[in-house]
Amino acid sequence: MSPLVNAAEIAEAARILRDGGLVAFPTETVYGLGADATSDRAVARVYEAKGRPTFNPLIVHVPDLAAAEKLGEFPAPARRLAEVFWPGPLTIVVPRRKDCPVSLLASAGLPSLALRVPAHPIAQGLLKAVDRPVVAPSANPSGRMSPTTAAHVRAGLGRKVDLILDGGACRVGVESTIVGFLGREPQLLRPGGIVREDIERVMGHRLATASAGDAPVAPGQLESHYAPHAALRLDAERRRSGEIYLGFGKRDGDRNLSPSGDLVEAAANLFRMLHELDETGTKSIAVAPIPHEGLGEAINDRLRRAAAPRSRE
Ligand code: TXA
Ligand code: MG
Numbered sequence: 001m002s003p004l005v006n007a008a009e010i011a012e013a014a015r016i017l018r019d020g021g022l023v024a025f026p027t028e029t030v031y032g033l034g035a036d037a038t039s040d041r042a043v044a045r046v047y048e049a050k051g052r053p054t055f056n057p058l059i060v061h062v063p064d065l066a067a068a069e070k071l072g073e074f075p076a077p078a079r080r081l082a083e084v085f086w087p088g089p090l091t092i093v094v095p096r097r098k099d100c101p102v103s104l105l106a107s108a109g110l111p112s113l114a115l116r117v118p119a120h121p122i123a124q125g126l127l128k129a130v131d132r133p134v135v136a137p138s139a140n141p142s143g144r145m146s147p148t149t150a151a152h153v154r155a156g157l158g159r160k161v162d163l164i165l166d167g168g169a170c171r172v173g174v175e176s177t178i179v180g181f182l183g184r185e186p187q188l189l190r191p192g193g194i195v196r197e198d199i200e201r202v203m204g205h206r207l208a209t210a211s212a213g214d215a216p217v218a219p220g221q222l223e224s225h226y227a228p229h230a231a232l233r234l235d236a237e238r239r240r241s242g243e244i245y246l247g248f249g250k251r252d253g254d255r256n257l258s259p260s261g262d263l264v265e266a267a268a269n270l271f272r273m274l275h276e277l278d279e280t281g282t283k284s285i286a287v288a289p290i291p292h293e294g295l296g297e298a299i300n301d302r303l304r305r306a307a308a309p310r311s312r313e
Pocket of ligand 1: 114
């Protein structure tokens with residue numbers, strides 16, 4: 001496995017992940033903050049631990065291409081890149097499969113999925129032992145530098161993590177390169193551990209760069225975010241006629257993000273419930289007020305974006 005981590009520790013880490021806990025683990029790029037990607041609640045805990053003010057979509061880690069193809073639809077050029085560079089510091093964004101079990105919160109409600117097969121032996125061992133897809137953003141508090149040692153993780157996240165697997169320093173030290181296969185041509189969404197030229201050599205052509213004007217755009221902002229078909233009315237104290245009501249705490253409704261007023265539970269339910277209510281074909285969804293503390297900040301941010309006037313449609 002590794003001189004620093006033994007099989008018993010990997011088994012323990014896998015058990016924690018399957019129970020919905022958080023495990024920091026080394027990859028060849030940076031340390032990741034891992035959680036069960038199929039559990040809304042475990043994914044919500046990741047956002048909480050990082051203190052992210054928004055729900056940026058997370059990268060889903062799997063042990064090999066076969067596992068990745070169970071989650072996403074790979075066009076031929078994406079599969080070709082995967083065959084050449086996986087396992088390794090490359091993340092591929094593809095449309096999510098219809099039967100994909102990954103939490104909608106992990107992809108922030110997007111119909112796409114960022115997939116990565118890390119090369120690090122500890123990451124590989126852990127992913128095989130968990131036998132489930134694992135979300136893993138860099139294991140740092142939001143807005144801080146990505147950790148490349150277990151000590152960085154401990155200093156930044158400390159007790160918010162249930163277990164840290166110490167595999168020493170990360171070899172690459174910068175995050176994975178992200179290439180998106182969603183539009184007509186593939187796009188470089190984030191430069192990283194694999195250089196553009198190596199990817200272009202395999203693809204046989206230049207790679208478009210995602211940018212707005214001259215400035216590169218952070219991948220999370222680039223994607224059009226999930227917006228329901230229905231109009232959203234926020235901070236709604238109660239339901240008006242013709243509306244469907246998404247409740248919170250004591251304000252109950254057609255769905256309730258968290259009857260007990262727990263913001264982690266509310267985050268875990270947010271995208272799934274919005275989808276469910278939207279699928280009823282309603283014209284308007286009213287949403288109860290959500291407190292602005294803790295994960296409430298990210299929930300309100302996402303609701304605001306979902307309620308904003310649409311450029312498409
Ligand atoms: O090297 C890495 O990729 C590390 C290690 C731990 O694997 N992970 C990492 O994750 O850097 P994170 O969460 O810090 O960065 C995820 C990036 C974000 O910029 C996000 O916007 C983008 O991936 N991303 C995730 N899902 C996406 C999607 N469906 N479409 C576009 N961008 C996406
Ligand atoms: Mg990061």
